[in-house]
Amino acid sequence: AQTVTQSQPEMSVQEAETVTLSCTYDTSESDYYLFWYKQPPSRQMILVIRQEAYKQQNATENRFSVNFQKAAKSFSLKISDSQLGDAAMYFCVTNNAGNMLTFGGGTRLMVKP
Amino acid sequence: DAGVIQSPRHEVTEMGQEVTLRCKPISGHDYLFWYRQTMMRGLELLIYFNNNVPIDDSGMPEDRFSAKMPNASFSTLKIQPSEPRDSAVYFCASSAGRSYEQYFGPGTRLTVT
Numbered sequence: 001a002q003t004v005t006q007s008q009p010e011m012s013v014q015e016a017e018t019v020t021l022s023c024t025y026d027t028s029e030s031d032y033y034l035f036w037y038k039q040p041p042s043r044q045m046i047l048v049i050r051q052e053a054y055k056q057q058n059a060t061e062n063r064f065s066v067n068f069q070k071a072a073k074s075f076s077l078k079i080s081d082s083q084l085g086d087a088a089m090y091f092c093v094t095n096n097a098g099n100m101l102t103f104g105g106g107t108r109l110m111v112k113p
Numbered sequence: 114d115a116g117v118i119q120s121p122r123h124e125v126t127e128m129g130q131e132v133t134l135r136c137k138p139i140s141g142h143d144y145l146f147w148y149r150q151t152m153m154r155g156l157e158l159l160i161y162f163n164n165n166v167p168i169d170d171s172g173m174p175e176d177r178f179s180a181k182m183p184n185a186s187f188s189t190l191k192i193q194p195s196e197p198r199d200s201a202v203y204f205c206a207s208s209a210g211r212s213y214e215q216y217f218g219p220g221t222r223l224t225v226t
Binding site (some may be wrong): 046047100 | 202206220
């Protein structure tokens with residue numbers, strides 16, 4: 001069974017500053033993907049970034065980047081130059097070979113103007 | 114691309130009534146997923162289909178819930194009879210084979226009184 005743990009229920013960041021959201025996971029799969037999804041108040045679930053486990057290079061998507069530590073089973077999300085629109089619930093997610101996703105409990109990010 | 118389409122966006126019904134939620138996946142996607150999100154339990158996978166065939170329905174709460182996918186462009190989730198504890202946001206998501214990213218619809222907020 002897979003588990004995903006987000007130890008920070010809430011985080012806050014000043015606009016234009018940088019924030020890092022933590023995530024650890026456990027999986028028995030040898031080939032898997034990791035994702036960060038964002039859910040703003042509109043409740044739409046939006047894919048932010050994805051990482052293939054077999055790739056050592058950390059994924060980057062504009063202001064969003066990850067720190068993927070495979071041995072430690074850690075997958076943190078860094079948001080640079082935070083914007084008010086980044087305020088949302090962020091979910092760390094992993095999948096299994098059957099294409100089923102396992103979601104963490106989420107981290108609510110608040111952005112202060 | 115219109116993305117995943119769900120209807121209705123909001124549904125309010127009385128206990129005992131039948132509720133049908135609808136989903137149109139992204140054209141060309143061969144996986145379709147139904148999720149339920151509540152404050153208490155987070156995001157739960159209910160059932161998923163591959164090429165219109167149900168693959169895993171172990172997350173379906175009980176016999177009151179049923180899901181169908183008569184063709185590649187349409188799926189329904191039915192609750193009969195509905196109960197107040199079914200109140201939640203129901204998401205439909207689709208993905209294209211082994212690409213692993215799932216694209217979510219806007220969700221249906223169901224309230225059973």
